[in-house]
Amino acid sequence: MTHDRRRRSRxxxxxxxxxxxAVTGAVVGAAPAxxxxxxxxxxxxxxxxxxxxxxxxxxxxxxxxxxxxxxxTFNPWPGGVGPVPVPAPDASIAGPGPxxxxxxxxxxxxxxxxxxxxxxxxxxxxxxxxxxxxxxQNDSDPNRDILFNWTEYTLNDDGLWINSTQVDHWSAPYQVxxxxxxxxxxxxxxxxxxxxxxxYTALESAGWGGLIQRAPDGSVLRxxxxxxxIDVGRISSAAIDSYVTDVWNSYRTRDMVITPFSHEPxxxxxxxxxxxxxxxxxxxxxxxxxxxxxxxxxxxxxxQDLQAPNDHVVGPIARTLCAALIRTxxxxxxxQPDASSAGFYxxxxxxxxxxxxxxxxxNGRAYAFAxxxxxxxxxxxxxxxxxxxxxxxxxxxxTATPIGDGGTTQEPNEPDPGTGLPTGTGTIRxxxxxxxxxxxxxxxxxxxxxxxxxxxxxxQQWTRGSDGTVRALGKCLDVAGSGTADGTVVWIYTxxxxxxxxxxxxxGTKALRNPQSGKCLDAQGGAPLHDGQKVxxxxxxxxxxxxxxx
Numbered sequence: 001m002t003h004d005r006r007r008r009s010r011x012x013x014x015x016x017x018x019x020x021x022a023v024t025g026a027v028v029g030a031a032p033a034x035x036x037x038x039x040x041x042x043x044x045x046x047x048x049x050x051x052x053x054x055x056x057x058x059x060x061x062x063x064x065x066x067x068x069x070x071x072x073t074f075n076p077w078p079g080g081v082g083p084v085p086v087p088a089p090d091a092s093i094a095g096p097g098p099x100x101x102x103x104x105x106x107x108x109x110x111x112x113x114x115x116x117x118x119x120x121x122x123x124x125x126x127x128x129x130x131x132x133x134x135x136x137q138n139d140s141d142p143n144r145d146i147l148f149n150w151t152e153y154t155l156n157d158d159g160l161w162i163n164s165t166q167v168d169h170w171s172a173p174y175q176v177x178x179x180x181x182x183x184x185x186x187x188x189x190x191x192x193x194x195x196x197x198x199x200y201t202a203l204e205s206a207g208w209g210g211l212i213q214r215a216p217d218g219s220v221l222r223x224x225x226x227x228x229x230i231d232v233g234r235i236s237s238a239a240i241d242s243y244v245t246d247v248w249n250s251y252r253t254r255d256m257v258i259t260p261f262s263h264e265p266x267x268x269x270x271x272x273x274x275x276x277x278x279x280x281x282x283x284x285x286x287x288x289x290x291x292x293x294x295x296x297x298x299x300x301x302x303x304q305d306l307q308a309p310n311d312h313v314v315g316p317i318a319r320t321l322c323a324a325l326i327r328t329x330x331x332x333x334x335x336q337p338d339a340s341s342a343g344f345y346x347x348x349x350x351x352x353x354x355x356x357x358x359x360x361x362x363n364g365r366a367y368a369f370a371x372x373x374x375x376x377x378x379x380x381x382x383x384x385x386x387x388x389x390x391x392x393x394x395x396x397x398x399t400a401t402p403i404g405d406g407g408t409t410q411e412p413n414e415p416d417p418g419t420g421l422p423t424g425t426g427t428i429r430x431x432x433x434x435x436x437x438x439x440x441x442x443x444x445x446x447x448x449x450x451x452x453x454x455x456x457x458x459x460q461q462w463t464r465g466s467d468g469t470v471r472a473l474g475k476c477l478d479v480a481g482s483g484t485a486d487g488t489v490v491w492i493y494t495x496x497x498x499x500x501x502x503x504x505x506x507x508g509t510k511a512l513r514n515p516q517s518g519k520c521l522d523a524q525g526g527a528p529l530h531d532g533q534k535v536x537x538x539x540x541x542x543x544x545x546x547x548x549x550x
Contacts, residue, residue, distance in 0.1 A: 036155070036385065039107045039108070040106050040386055041103050041388045042104050042389045042390070044095060045393065046393045047401060048098070050098065050117050051096075051117070051118075052097065053094075053115055053116070054092045054095055054115065055095045055102075055113065055115055056115075057112075058111050058112050058113075059112060060109065067088075067091035068105075068109065075089075075091075076129060077089075077130070077131060078125070079125075084126075085125065087122070087124055087125075088123040107155065108155045108157075112150045112152050114150040115149060115150065115172075115174075115391070115393060117172060121146055136213065136221075136222070137232045144213070145215050147171065148172070151163065151165065151391060155386070158384060159383050159384035159385065160383060162381060163188070163379050164188060164189030164367065165367040166225065166368045167369060167372075169224050170222060170353070170357060173394040173395075173400065174391060175188065175189040175391070175394060175400065175402070176381065178383045178389055179387045179388040179389075180383045186382075186542060187381060187403040188381050190362045190400050190402055192360055194397055194399075197396070197397065199360045200212060206356075210234040211224045223353065226296075227302075230296050230297045230300060240300070240325070240349055240351070246331060247325065249273070250331055251271065251273045251334075256335075257334060257336070258337075259336075260316035260320050263525035263526070266283075269281065269282060271317075277290045277293075278293075280317050282313075288313050291321065299325050301370070302318070302322040302370040303370075320337050322369075322370075323369075323371050323375065324338075327354070328345060328347035328349065328351075329343050331347070338375055341375075345358075354368035358377070365380075376486070376541065384527060420468070420505070421503055421504055423464050423465060424464055425462065425463045426462065427454055427460050428460075428548055428549070430451055430545065430546075431529060431544040432547075433529060434533075435455075436460065436548075437449065437459050438472050439452075441458060441473065445494055446480075447491055447492055448535070449477065449490055449534070449535050450535065451534075452531050470501075472492065475493060475495065476495040476501040477490065477521075478490070478491055480500075483517070483537065484517035484537075486536075486537065488536060488537040490535045499516030509546075509547070510546075511548070520537070520541075520546045521537070521546065522536050525545075527544045527545060529544065
């Protein structure tokens with residue numbers, strides 16, 4: 001095991017946070033709407049029926065790698081004595097016994113919470129004080145025969161991002177959650193009943209059983225992600241080659257159009273294949289990125305030939321192209337990313353691992369590859385003012401209990417349908433601050449609605465009717481062109497009784513949802529919210545940009 005083996009999985013989580021910040025418009029280091037404390041409580045509940053459990057909170061702060069104790073105190077790793085990895089200090093925290101819970105403090109870090117079953121894990125450090133992450137695709141890794149898993153998280157001044165992940169492997173089941181200031185708990189990661197074993201059974205039936213690793217006693221430990229499986233020869237490197245070839249040939253005579261930023265619908269890149277290179281141009285016709293025809297390892301890992309730097313051009317194009325190849329939608333949809341998952345994984349040459357991971361999730365959301373967040377299909381929850389975090393170690397068979405207290409748990413991006421629209425007239429505020437406003441009080445059709453400082457004038461007085469419409473200045477709040485895609489403009493328009501002008505309200509999540517599209521009213525670019533910010537239709541995500549008070 002070498003120092004370099006930790007890089008791919010850490011890159012994946014860095015990309016997760018970068019992508020979320022790009023979508024929400026949040027900026028790390030910007031003044032938060034409310035102060036996030038240095039630590040928040042993290043409660044781990046053990047419903048797995050197994051033990052003992054050992055916990056590890058590992059990550060980086062200001063570029064310094066280290067670990068945190070149960071009280072949330074951050075401790076930098078000591079430097080190693082040479083280029084050869086040496087054992088790290090024991091950073092384990094005693095976890096909960098079967099049927100029990102423990103609460104520790106989660107500090108501001110970008111990192112992971114590991115949990116192992118039955119025995120402690122082995123971590124090593126090198127000369128620069130960096131941690132060598134487990135690389136169990138290598139049979140010589142000291143953690144190869146230990147049952148373990150982890151969640152990835154970032155806690156900073158802009159809030160908490162926490163997700164369940166299968167980017168490296170599918171293993172012991174768990175959920176994650178975050179409690180908001182209003183007491184509502186967002187959670188994700190719960191499997192369907194008996195979904196854990198169903199995944200392995202289906203993987204073997206599809207001929208991908210070589211990804212499964214077993215303990216010396218024959219029990220199943222995990223299934224490797226195909227990005228690792230190909231690297232160590234567990235599945236054929238030709239698994240997706242013919243599909244990639246067909247994609248490259250298809251775009252020799254047509255363009256792929258990539259719109260990578262939901263809050264910048266005008267930013268588009270058009271790509272066409274020339275020889276072995278997929279070349280992308282910006283709106284001015286200038287070539288800004290080019291990718292040679294990737295091998296299977298590059299596709300499944302979204303790296304190497306599809307390397308995605310953390311920039312505003314090449315990285316977003318690479319992420320979106322990789323997602324289209326893994327989901328096998330590149331041939332059927334030249335406009336990427338896909339807003340709906342209906343066409344995902346339909347080609348027989350698709351990523352079976354990713355397909356099954358999503359199929360076995362109760363809410364259909366997973367992190368089955370590094371850029372599963374493209375198009376917002378990932379198993380991630382976020383809140384800008386987190387009060388607490390949760391991890392539930394779920395049973396390996398049967399039905400899991402969702403995080404929450406019976407009625408407060410709500411899977412992200414899936415608001416309750418609502419019971420209608422409360423009637424009345426008054427302002428509509430986003431996150432309790434700015435008001436929904438008709439710019440310049442101009443009632444012309446197609447005037448895109450915005451946020452503005454509340455003044456109580458006629459441009460901010462909205463009448464909510466029993467017919468499901470929301471009206472101001474005699475016009476209706478309307479989805480442009482009856483669109484259903486993320487980023488569709490929301491404006492005022494002559495009332496016409498169509499589905500584009502129907503709205504329902506969920507008092508729990510405070511979402512205003514358009515039933516025709518299933519999408520929510522959203523402030524473009526997300527937090528921080530500001531005067532003049534336009535509104536749009538977007539996949540419901542329960543962020544501040546979608547919490548409306550009537």
